[in-house]
Each structure stands twice: as structure tokens, then as C-alpha cells.
Amino acid sequence: MNCEGQLMTQGPPAKPNPGLFKRNPPIAGEAEAIEAAKNGDAEAFSRLYALHKRRVYTLCLRMLGNVSEAEDMTQEAFLHLFRKIGSFRGESAFSTWLHRLTVNLVLMQLRKKGLNLVSLEETINPSEEDAPKRDFGSRDPVLAGSVDRVSLERAVASLPPGYRMVFVLHDVEGFEHNEIATMLDCSTGNSKSQLHKARLRLRELLRHPNGSPSPDVSTEGAK
Amino acid sequence: MSEPGGINFDDLKPEEFEQYLPELFATGDGKVSQDPRLQKFLARNPDCAALVSDLETIAETARSLFEPVADPSEKVWANIQSKLREESALSSGQDGEEQLWEMD
Numbered sequence: 382m383n384c385e386g387q388l389m390t391q392g393p394p395a396k397p398n399p400g401l402f403k404r405n406p407p408i409a410g411e412a413e414a415i416e417a418a419k420n421g422d423a424e425a426f427s428r429l430y431a432l433h434k435r436r437v438y439t440l441c442l443r444m445l446g447n448v449s450e451a452e453d454m455t456q457e458a459f460l461h462l463f464r465k466i467g468s469f470r471g472e473s474a475f476s477t478w479l480h481r482l483t484v485n486l487v488l489m490q491l492r493k494k495g496l497n498l499v500s501l502e503e504t505i506n507p508s509e510e511d512a513p514k515r516d517f518g519s520r521d522p523v524l525a526g527s528v529d530r531v532s533l534e535r536a537v538a539s540l541p542p543g544y545r546m547v548f549v550l551h552d553v554e555g556f557e558h559n560e561i562a563t564m565l566d567c568s569t570g571n572s573k574s575q576l577h578k579a580r581l582r583l584r585e586l587l588r589h590p591n592g593s594p595s596p597d598v599s600t601e602g603a604k
Numbered sequence: 605m606s607e608p609g610g611i612n613f614d615d616l617k618p619e620e621f622e623q624y625l626p627e628l629f630a631t632g633d634g635k636v637s638q639d640p641r642l643q644k645f646l647a648r649n650p651d652c653a654a655l656v657s658d659l660e661t662i663a664e665t666a667r668s669l670f671e672p673v674a675d676p677s678e679k680v681w682a683n684i685q686s687k688l689r690e691e692s693a694l695s696s697g698q699d700g701e702e703q704l705w706e707m708d
Binding site: 426427430434435436438439440442443451452455456459460463464524525528529530533534537548552553554555558573574576577580581583584587588 | 625626627629630655657658659661662663665666667668669670672673674675676677679680681683684687688691
């Protein structure tokens with residue numbers, strides 16, 4: 382997969398996805414800052430950094446799970462942005478474009494660290510031992526009302542990297558399965574399957590935050 | 605992965621239902637609990653209904669994580685300015701013509 386090519390170019394003109402704009406509504410003053418930044422206006426770059434630094438950093442932190450690496454990657458993302466902002470044509474929300482750039486940088490970094498395409502696939506497909514139990518959970522109350530942002534954030538941080546990546550990209554960032562499949566160089570079905578496994582693992586973690594699962598209730602045990 | 609098209613959901617077994625779940629969540633708006641095809645099955649299988657409810661709760665709560673909670677340290681912007689200043693100096697032959705990054 383040519384990640385470099387995906388970092389900063391938007392490809393052929395495409396119909397904007399209204400869902401992306403709904404999730405990433407235009408920010409007041411952003412369009413003017415983008416145009417000024419394209420002309421090399423340093424104040425405009427500063428404004429764009431101020432507008433987007435938290436979202437980019439939080440995304441890096443969730444995907445990498447390490448403050449130092451997340452800061453390095455935030456720096457790289459904005460350097461790429463400022464060098465190549467002229468290629469942004471406004472066919473998607475700017476923040477969506479920036480997030481895609483950031484995700485691709487993080488994936489490149491993970492591959493450099495040894496998670497090449499093959500091992501990334503292995504990470505996305507952990508062994509059966511690591512896979513979430515098929516547990517319908519009749520002996521525990523449902524999670525509704527007991528899950529909050531803090532507990533979920535903690536559970537997400539403890540997911541295996543492959544699960545965490547797909548979950549963050551789909552359920553948090555709002556990318557579609559076909560987009561995730563392209564980014565991770567896997568099939569759409571694989572993305573759907575791994576997202577499901579990630580949610581099952583999160584369910585286990587949220588129901589048993591101290592790591593003491595109840596006796597396994599197999600699929601066959603569900604009446 | 606199993607495709608749920610053409611399936612009679614009323615006759616499903618729980619383990620079959622689990623095979624279809626990834627695709628069921630991926631289609632429509634992800635509200636499997638409100639899928640009219642599944643109402644009889646879920647009513648007959650409360651454990652499966654509880655599983656669906658939990659997975660929907662997780663997906664819904666995940667959306668609240670979209671808003672960021674943490675700021676990078678000040679050194680990140682300082683490093684960015686420094687790097688761009690270096691690049692600007694190099695590209696202009698270090699003659700000081702382009703001082704784009706003298707923000708302080």
C-alpha cells in the first residue's frame with residue numbers, strides 16, 4: 382500500500398460525504414485560515430494548529446497509547462499538513478482530511494516499528510486464545526447505564542493494538558469500513574469482523590474491570 | 605463472514621445469530637435491537653438481546669470519545685515552528701528573506 386501517496390492527496394474529485402461534514406462541521410474562521418495558510422501565512426498556520434491540535438493529539442494518543450510517541454506523531458502530522466496544505470481542495474471536511482493524514486502517518490510509524498502488513502494483519506487477527514469469548518452473559522446485568530466515557534476510555538486503552546485501531550477508527554472517528562479496509566490494507570469483511578471482536582472484548586472488560594470474568598457462558602448455553 | 609440476506613431470522617439459533625451480528629451491525633444505522641426482522645428472535649432469546657444491547661451501548665458511548673480531552677505539550681508547537689523555520693531558511697538560501705516562522 383502506498384501510504385505516502387495517501388497522506389496528502391485527495392485523489393479525483395468526489396462528491397462530498399454529507400456524513401463527514403455532519404460529524405466534522407466547518408469551524409468558524411477555518412476556511413479563511415486554510416486559504417491564508419496556502420499562501421504561506423504563518424499566523425494562519427498557527428490558527429489551524431490551535432483549532433486542531435487536541436483532536437489530532439488525542440487520535441494519536443488513542444492509537445499509539447504513548448504520550449511521547451503521540452506528541453512526535455502530532456508534530457509530524459502538522460509538519461506534513463503545513464508542507465502540503467496546497468493539495469487540500471475542500472472535497473471533504475478539513476478535519477476529516479487531517480485525520481486521514483494522521484491515521485496514515487500512525488500506520489506508517491507502526492509498520493516501521495515492525496508491524497508490517499503481515500504482522501499488522503496478525504495483530505488484527507489475534508490467536509484464538511486472545512480472541513473475545515463467545516459469551517452471551519446472561520448472568521450479568523446489561524451495560525446500559527453503567528458505561529461512561531471514562532470507563533470506556535480505560536477499556537479501549539487496554540485493547541490489543543489491532544482491535545483498538547479498528548474500534549477507534551470506526552466507532553470513535555467515524556470512518557466507514559471500506560475506508561478502514563483501504564487504510565489497513567485488509568478486506569471490508571475483516572474490518573467488520575475485527576470491529577465486532579473489539580466490541581466483544583470491550584464488553585468483557587467493562588463487565589469485569591478487575592479481570593475476573595464470570596464462568597464462561599458459551600453460545601451453546603444461551604437458551 | 606456470514607451475510608444475513610435471505611435468512612429467516614425467526615428460526616435462527618443463537619450461535620447462528622452471532623455469526624450474522626458483525627454484518628447486522630454494519631448495515632443500516634447499527635441499531636440491531638430495532639431491526640423489525642429480529643424482534644421475535646430477540647424476544648425469544650433474552651441473552652442475545654442483552655448482548656445486542658451491550659454492544660449498542662458500547663458503540664453509542666464511543667461517539668462521546670470523539671471530542672478530545674488532552675492537549676499536546678507546548679514543546680510540540682515549538683518544535684514545529686523550529687523545523688519549519690529551518691526549512692524556510694534552507695529554501696531561501698539562508699538569506700533571511702522568508703521569516704514565516706518568527707512568531708514569537
